[in-house]
Amino acid sequence: MRSWLRAHPTLRHIVGRAGWYVLTFFVAVAVNFVLPRLGDANPVDMLMARARTNLDSTTARQQEEAYLAEFGLVHVDDAGAVIRDAAGKPVPTSLPSQFLRYVSLSAQGDLGTSILQHPRRVSEIIGKALPWTLALQLPTIVVGWLVGNLLGALAAYYRGVFDRVLYPIALLTSAIPAFCLGIILVYVFGIQLEWFPAVGGYDDGMVPGLSWAFVRSASYYYVLPFVSILVIVVGHQAIGMRSMCIYELGTDYVKYAKLLGIHERKILLYMFRNAMLPQLTGLALALGGMVGGALITEMIFSYPGLGLAILTAIQGNDYPLISGCTLLVTVCVLIANFCVDVAVGLLDPRIRASHGAAQ
Amino acid sequence: MTAAQVNVTAPILEVEKLRVHYLTRFGTRVQAVDDVSFQLREGEILGIAGESGCGKTTLVSGCMGLFIPPLYHSSGDVRILGQSIVGMSREQIRRDVLGRQIAMIPQGALNSLNPTRRIKDLATDMIVSHDDRAGKREIYERLRERFERIGLDAKRVLNAFPVELPAGTKQRVVIGISTLLNPKLVVADEPTSALDVSTQKSVIRLLFDLMDRGIISSMLFITHELPLLRHVSSSIAVMYAGEFVEYGSTEQVIFDGQQPYTRALMGSMLSAEPGQRGKKPVAIEGAPPDLKNVIVGCRFAERCPSVRPDCSQKQQQLRTVQLRQVRCQYA
Amino acid sequence: MLKGLFRSPSFAIGCAMFFGTLLIALFGPLVLRVDVEHRVGLAYMQPSARHWLGTDHLGIDMVSLLIKGLRASLYVGFLAGSVATVLGTLIGLYGGYKGGFIDDVLTSVTNLFLVIPTLIVLILLSSSLEEGRSLTLIALLIGCTTWTWTARAVRAQSSSLRTRDHVALARINGFGTGHIVLFHILPYLLSYIFMVFILQTASGILTEASISLLGLGPYDSISLGKILNEAIRNEALGDGAWWAFVPATLLVTVIAFSLYIINTSMESVFNPRLRR
Numbered sequence: 028m029r030s031w032l033r034a035h036p037t038l039r040h041i042v043g044r045a046g047w048y049v050l051t052f053f054v055a056v057a058v059n060f061v062l063p064r065l066g067d068a069n070p071v072d073m074l075m076a077r078a079r080t081n082l083d084s085t086t087a088r089q090q091e092e093a094y095l096a097e098f099g100l101v102h103v104d105d106a107g108a109v110i111r112d113a114a115g116k117p118v119p120t121s122l123p124s125q126f127l128r129y130v131s132l133s134a135q136g137d138l139g140t141s142i143l144q145h146p147r148r149v150s151e152i153i154g155k156a157l158p159w160t161l162a163l164q165l166p167t168i169v170v171g172w173l174v175g176n177l178l179g180a181l182a183a184y185y186r187g188v189f190d191r192v193l194y195p196i197a198l199l200t201s202a203i204p205a206f207c208l209g210i211i212l213v214y215v216f217g218i219q220l221e222w223f224p225a226v227g228g229y230d231d232g233m234v235p236g237l238s239w240a241f242v243r244s245a246s247y248y249y250v251l252p253f254v255s256i257l258v259i260v261v262g263h264q265a266i267g268m269r270s271m272c273i274y275e276l277g278t279d280y281v282k283y284a285k286l287l288g289i290h291e292r293k294i295l296l297y298m299f300r301n302a303m304l305p306q307l308t309g310l311a312l313a314l315g316g317m318v319g320g321a322l323i324t325e326m327i328f329s330y331p332g333l334g335l336a337i338l339t340a341i342q343g344n345d346y347p348l349i350s351g352c353t354l355l356v357t358v359c360v361l362i363a364n365f366c367v368d369v370a371v372g373l374l375d376p377r378i379r380a381s382h383g384a385a386q
Numbered sequence: 387m388t389a390a391q392v393n394v395t396a397p398i399l400e401v402e403k404l405r406v407h408y409l410t411r412f413g414t415r416v417q418a419v420d421d422v423s424f425q426l427r428e429g430e431i432l433g434i435a436g437e438s439g440c441g442k443t444t445l446v447s448g449c450m451g452l453f454i455p456p457l458y459h460s461s462g463d464v465r466i467l468g469q470s471i472v473g474m475s476r477e478q479i480r481r482d483v484l485g486r487q488i489a490m491i492p493q494g495a496l497n498s499l500n501p502t503r504r505i506k507d508l509a510t511d512m513i514v515s516h517d518d519r520a521g522k523r524e525i526y527e528r529l530r531e532r533f534e535r536i537g538l539d540a541k542r543v544l545n546a547f548p549v550e551l552p553a554g555t556k557q558r559v560v561i562g563i564s565t566l567l568n569p570k571l572v573v574a575d576e577p578t579s580a581l582d583v584s585t586q587k588s589v590i591r592l593l594f595d596l597m598d599r600g601i602i603s604s605m606l607f608i609t610h611e612l613p614l615l616r617h618v619s620s621s622i623a624v625m626y627a628g629e630f631v632e633y634g635s636t637e638q639v640i641f642d643g644q645q646p647y648t649r650a651l652m653g654s655m656l657s658a659e660p661g662q663r664g665k666k667p668v669a670i671e672g673a674p675p676d677l678k679n680v681i682v683g684c685r686f687a688e689r690c691p692s693v694r695p696d697c698s699q700k701q702q703q704l705r706t707v708q709l710r711q712v713r714c715q716y717a
Numbered sequence: 718m719l720k721g722l723f724r725s726p727s728f729a730i731g732c733a734m735f736f737g738t739l740l741i742a743l744f745g746p747l748v749l750r751v752d753v754e755h756r757v758g759l760a761y762m763q764p765s766a767r768h769w770l771g772t773d774h775l776g777i778d779m780v781s782l783l784i785k786g787l788r789a790s791l792y793v794g795f796l797a798g799s800v801a802t803v804l805g806t807l808i809g810l811y812g813g814y815k816g817g818f819i820d821d822v823l824t825s826v827t828n829l830f831l832v833i834p835t836l837i838v839l840i841l842l843s844s845s846l847e848e849g850r851s852l853t854l855i856a857l858l859i860g861c862t863t864w865t866w867t868a869r870a871v872r873a874q875s876s877s878l879r880t881r882d883h884v885a886l887a888r889i890n891g892f893g894t895g896h897i898v899l900f901h902i903l904p905y906l907l908s909y910i911f912m913v914f915i916l917q918t919a920s921g922i923l924t925e926a927s928i929s930l931l932g933l934g935p936y937d938s939i940s941l942g943k944i945l946n947e948a949i950r951n952e953a954l955g956d957g958a959w960w961a962f963v964p965a966t967l968l969v970t971v972i973a974f975s976l977y978i979i980n981t982s983m984e985s986v987f988n989p990r991l992r993r
């Protein structure tokens with residue numbers, strides 16, 4: 028195995044990166060586990076507080092033990108019954124064993140039960156919210172990236188009036204914080220002008236489904252959040268691409284290509300390809316961060332995506348839900364970063380060369 | 387250029403009273419090349435020597451027809467094989483002149499290869515930009531043959547990325563690509579400055595070889611190095627502040643410079659040549675004049691060791707002194 | 718070079734905007750009566766001559782809230798920015814200069830922090846802290862989680878400076894690592910680090926605003942983000958009480974925007990490759 032790895036430096040690079048990412052993943056899981064439990068909030072107490080109103084003491088105790096078992100805070104035998112000590116009290120589990128339980132359950136996709144929306148399971152809540160977030164993020168990121176990069180490249184190459192107009196506008200839109208633009212759009216178009224609805228994902232009373240009426244209603248609510256994110260992505264990409272292209276246009280190899288009499292359109296292609304690589308990296312990372320990227324915007328528009336789920340979870344101290352969402356976001360980011368690392372290592376000849384050199 | 391327009395008996399390059407200026411960001415006009423004339427015939431190698439900023443690179447850009455803003459053509463003519471190129475459109479220059487009639491081996495050739503393009507793809511781009519009828523296979527064969535001829539392992543080099551090649555090989559590759567279409571004139575701008583001595587020698591040998599084989603016919607050679615100047619050029623032009631101050635054969639200019647600047651310049655370049663040994667390099671005090679201003683009289687007057695009172699008053703013209711051209715009234 | 722900076726219109730605009738808000742923050746309380754304790758009217762009263770921007774959901778004067786919030790947000794931004802800059806610079810300088818194993822370790826740590834989304838970490842940390850959240854603590858948290866970008870950037874600069882002659886000379890003369898890093902490398906990076914500091918401050922302000930917007934802001938102080946959070950929670954948006962959120966939004970936008978513009982204009986002056 029080792030000699031085989033030695034013979035394929037690129038593979039070694041990939042395996043090395045994978046190993047590092049697995050390590051990081053464990054750290055991330057640990058962080059996701061430990062941090063919410065640093066506070067005083069105890070899910071069982073919170074649930075009991077809600078339920079206590081009309082239960083007698085025996086039933087209350089049974090309910091409490093049921094909750095404790097559900098959240099893995101006490102030991103249970105294979106049949107699911109609570110294990111008791113000599114005094115008849117339930118045996119609490121240690122933190123390390125809770126952690127192991129958390130890891131194994133999460134790996135199976137079981138992220139626990141929400142406190143606020145008990146007994147709904149976290150994975151179910153996330154499952155309902157995630158498609159909304161993806162529907163908002165995916166098109167804005169992809170379209171924004173394409174349009175922004177194109178505008179940036181054109182501005183860098185053709186200069187003149189186009190550049191002088193584009194640059195300040197792009198600068199403006201890329202420097203505005205996303206949520207600020209969101210708030211302004213909500214206020215101006217949603218409330219004052221009432222062109223678009225200000226809050227929600229779809230009309231009240233409608234049931235989410237693939238009916239034409241629903242899709243039409245949802246699209247109407249979609250416009251403002253979509254635009255608020257799109258504008259910023261376009262501006263940001265345009266500025267970045269423009270800088271990259273200006274740099275590429277000043278390089279020695281572009282000068283030489285011109286001296287050789289190579290077609291202008293071929294030179295444009297060179298510029299594009301070389302400026303693209305870091306932009307592709309940016310795209311992959313943005314897609315990876317897609318799940319958690321629009322939290323604030325969703326919150327402002329009360330858009331029923333992951334952002335809103337996290338917000339309500341935070342407000343209600345629903346830490347299984349918080350944990351579940353943050354874990355999902357982290358995993359996506361890690362996967363995206365890993366793919367980018369591998370892809371760049373494969374695509375960029377400069378980095379490929381350094382694999383061999385490192386031997 | 388069509389066959390009918392090409393005049394085979396004319397000199398390959400004819401520069402007549404060329405003046406080139408550029409406009410700075412604030413609109414100031416800087417006359418970088420002022421009234422330069424010379425001819426280059428088949429088999430000749432003209433070495434151009436001078437301080438940084440004297441206009442050498444601007445001059446050769448002008449010779450190639452590269453009047454791209456902020457560089458502008460003020461007046462004068464540049465003719466290649468009898469045909470003037472100053473009036474040509476940019477597309478014409480790209481298609482017919484660059485790479486085809488004249489090729490440049492740029493300064494900093496080592497960074498001139500697109501790092502994300504294989505050598506063969508870059509070379510193919512060049513060929514296809516001038517002649518889009520050739521098929522891919524033909525082109526590859528041509529490339530392989532040419533690269534073998536210049537002493538490179540064609541298969542390995544053509545399929546490589548620039549980052550995988552050592553410096554000496556990259557220099558050869560640049561020369562190889564530049565001369566693919568057998569240009570009549572090659573402009574070499576400091577082609578050996580980033581190389582070690584033995585690689586320098588092999589690069590020069592390569593250039594000579596290409597000339598012997600008729601792949602290239604003449605050269606404009608810019609360099610700071612005296613030994614190179616001596617061994618390579620058949621004639622030398624010394625440039626200062628945008629003008630030629632001396633123009634003659636190699637032996638004359640190096641060993642018997644008549645213009646004070648020429649003598650100072652040759653004296654300031656280190657050399658292990660016989661006849662030069664024992665002479666200590668002497669730096670030239672001061673700095674060249676700012677070309678933003680119109681200069682009256684001799685441009686070297688401020689720094690000239692043999693300056694006389696009326697040097698700064700009269701415009702200096704080129705005169706013929708002892709079979710060469712000198713821009714000094716007291717030579 | 719500095720002259721070019723002062724001639725740049727974006728630099729001028731950015732500075733004007735930023736120092737404008739700074740002036741309001743610093744001198745506001747001296748000029749106007751700032752009172753966030755007492756109710757001066759009904760909830761969400763319209764702007765009037767006495768209360769230029771009306772009141773919030775508790776009936777407290779909006780202008781006072783904004784000024785206090787502005788001060789808090791700027792404070793957090795500066796503190797977080799400083800912490801992040803110092804932390805990132807030290808790590809980047811040290812790793813970049815030393816190279817080798819130490820550099821690998823520091824880079825791995827940096828990448829670790831880089832890859833785990835900071836907003837997530839801050840959400841988790843803040844939600845578990847509840848009542849302990851003060852402005853200072855939040856600023857420190859933000860500073861300790863956002864230094865990674867700075868570390869990376871400074872490291873790249875530091876490792877390229879490492880090969881310069883004067884550094885080798887200092888090493889030969891027996892100067893220790895600390896001395897070399899501080900006196901032979903750092904001085905060359907000052908303009909760069911200053912630009913980094915500006916970006917980190919802007920990022921700090923925005924991060925705090927985001928955190929507060931989510932409801933995880935300072936427990937017993939007011940910041941611009943918290944103003945927005947309260948506006949959203951109390952349905953100011955729906956009620957049309959624009960004074961409860963538009964001014965705060967504008968202030969955050971202006972601060973972030975002005976800092977970014979200042980940074981961009983400095984970049985195009987100090988980084989000549991981007992100049993045309």
